[in-house]
Amino acid sequence: MITIYDLAKQTGFSAPTISKALNGNGNLSGETRQTIIEAAKKAGYTANMAAKALSTKHSRLIGVIMEDVAMKRGFEHPLFGGLLNKFRHEIEMAGYDLLFLSKHFNDGMSYIEHCRYRDVEGILVVNPIDDDPEMNALAASGIPCVSTNEFIPGICTVVSDNESAGQMAARVFFEAGHTKIGFLGAPFRENSPAALERYKGFKTELESYGTDFDERYLEVCDAWWDQAGYDGMKKLYERCPDITAVFVVCDALAFGAMKYLLEIGKTIPDDISVIGFDDDTTVLKAAPNLCTFRQDRDKIAQLASEVLLQAIAGVPSPQVVRVQAQYISRSSVRRFGRSIPF
Amino acid sequence: MITIYDLAKQTGFSAPTISKALNGNGNLSGETRQTIIEAAKKAGYTANMAAKALSTKHSRLIGVIMEDVAMKRGFEHPLFGGLLNKFRHEIEMAGYDLLFLSKHFNDGMSYIEHCRYRDVEGILVVNPIDDDPEMNALAASGIPCVSTNEFIPGICTVVSDNESAGQMAARVFFEAGHTKIGFLGAPFRENSPAALERYKGFKTELESYGTDFDERYLEVCDAWWDQAGYDGMKKLYERCPDITAVFVVCDALAFGAMKYLLEIGKTIPDDISVIGFDDDTTVLKAAPNLCTFRQDRDKIAQLASEVLLQAIAGVPSPQVVRVQAQYISRSSVRRFGRSIPF
DNA sequence: CTGAAAGCGCTTACAG
DNA sequence: CTGAAAGCGCTTACAG
Helix, strand or coil: CCCHHHHHHHHCCCHHHHHHHHHCCCCCCHHHHHHHHHHHHHHCCCCCHHHHHHHHCCCCEEEEEECCCCCCCHHHCCCHHHHHHHHHHHHHHCCCEEEECCCCCCCCCCHHHHHHHHCCCEEEEEECCCCCCHHHHHHHHCCCEEECCCCECCEEEEEECHHHHHHHHHHHHHHCCCCCEEEEECCCCCCCCHHHHHHHHHHHHHHHCCCCCCHHHEEECCCCCHHHHHHHHHHHHHHCCCCCEEEECCHHHHHHHHHHHHHCCCCCCCCCEEECCCCCHHHHCCCCCCEEEECCHHHHHHHHHHHHHHHHCCCCCCCEEEECCEEECCCCCCCCCCCCCC | CCCHHHHHHHHCCCHHHHHHHHHCCCCCCHHHHHHHHHHHHHHCCCCCHHHHHHHHCCCCEEEEEECCCCCCCHHHCCCHHHHHHHHHHHHHHCCCEEEECCCCCCCCCCHHHHHHHHCCCEEEEEECCCCCCHHHHHHHHCCCEEECCCCECCEEEEEECHHHHHHHHHHHHHHCCCCCEEEEECCCCCCCCHHHHHHHHHHHHHHHCCCCCCHHHEEECCCCCHHHHHHHHHHHHHHCCCCCEEEECCHHHHHHHHHHHHHCCCCCCCCCEEECCCCCHHHHCCCCCCEEEECCHHHHHHHHHHHHHHHHCCCCCCCEEEECCEEECCCCCCCCCCCCCC
16 A cells, blocks of 8 residues: 655655645645656555545545335335436545445444444435434534435425426326326325325315315325235225226335226226326336326436535535426326317 | 543543453453443444544445446346345444445546545445456455456355256246247356356256257347347247247346237237246336246345455455245246146 | 553644 | 644554
């Protein structure tokens, strides 16, 4: 391992001068800077981050909190996997490395302890455990944070505009001539608002057409996976067999719901129309005609990295940044000969 | 930030004594050890890893190389995503953190530079770029490594027993009465042997039945995704319309292949039987009846972490560790009234 | 059983 | 424009 002192000896300059040349700061003559940089390259010098971190207090490490208790898919989550791919790329370009924070690290260190231990400079909260009290501690810790799903007071959230997506779904159904429309949700939580916001937008939009949304048409599934969708759809349909359409808050649930509908002999979209959410590749192959919403994972990741890098630089973050979700029109929505094109 | 010196002042001991007590080494009276540990806990002390790393040369960081150029799914890869979930869990239990190594980190640092920069103690090679010359440099660098897919001279590989899986596939078809069996492969590479080994096992097994494998029945797709499977199946089937079964090296390809077969009006398994590989959730929902092989991702990850941790401790690694893949029997294989049950 | 000294590789004022 | 000194927080021989 070659150090700054070796370089000092080789070039005849002092260690501080080497440091300044390599970091591009301080006042040095262009010539010495040049000499030193070349010597470093020739010697194959690589700085030692531990030493750097110790003296500067900057680790160039970004912590990531991703628990995914809701879907239990970890890296394979339909939104988070892709989001992380892009986020990682962005922060690497900026010279940061990713570090996963974990509850079971080293005999159960807390996130904050883990951060202090590694001098983590900023944190991306992808998906914490529901109502984890440590989230508030994080917000109070002074470590710059950004969240991409959960609302945590004091932390900026970069998230899809769920409400306008919900409106869009209602509009698509309405324009296609549907009036009895079901909503298949997932656990409503104030802090993790995906399901709730989609519902709000959906309901608001329907009401704007003068048609009150009948609460009987709402069914909240008790989880985010297939079987819950199957069970929820069964309940909803047995209660309200008059619905001609249903908006489901995620594709995994939609998949389960469709499975139920097909099992009882219904045809999609002839008997019942379906719109999902996520554009989940796992579901797409099975249901290539499912209309859905694609969350812009690249954009969310990119904005999140910008917000976080700015926060690290001391720029205050906005409270929330919304990213438009894109409606993907395929063929799971039936149109009743209406003239309004869509 | 509270340091070891604060603890020294509070307890009346010296810094080295604090260090020994906290790290559980050195000869200390149980009493002082106790006092110090309690004081540390009470003060909310967390060690500073940068300082530790600087003085011990141990960063407690494991680098991960995961490029996934073949499937381009990154964290969403059918094998690697799950593998990484488990691997991460294992090494975190041992007090290590994961660090992704990247080619585009900090103006294009090499993997090795990145490792030196962070004092990475060991490396998990999940999926490098094909024929990356840096892999040999890595093996020669002296940094402990383990690989879970690619064969790299000098690095231990923990990988599915592809050959016996290939044999199994042949046997399943044979026992079911098939004799004209196609093989749909993917690029054959010596170092990344998934496709090649499956083929070898498949061919060997068929030959053991006295039936030579006709090379015309082999078609090598030019990539690992759907469309390549579709195209490959088209070629194979147009050339050999007499086949009654086909073994496909991965489910994504199998999905494309089945799409083609269905499009030309074939029924699975009545007209043609299919066995895939991976038990890819992405495909499973679309083709719930597809027989396939499940790679034991948890086991691979666990063994890989063991090998790596051992290597870090100085124990030499075996050359290769094989993990059995499990045949998942569903209903995409037709049986011709044979009596041998399977 | 405990501590004084030196060192890990870097950077930050400060002096000249 | 360049360098001597001190410090970041920890650990490792070594001495007693």
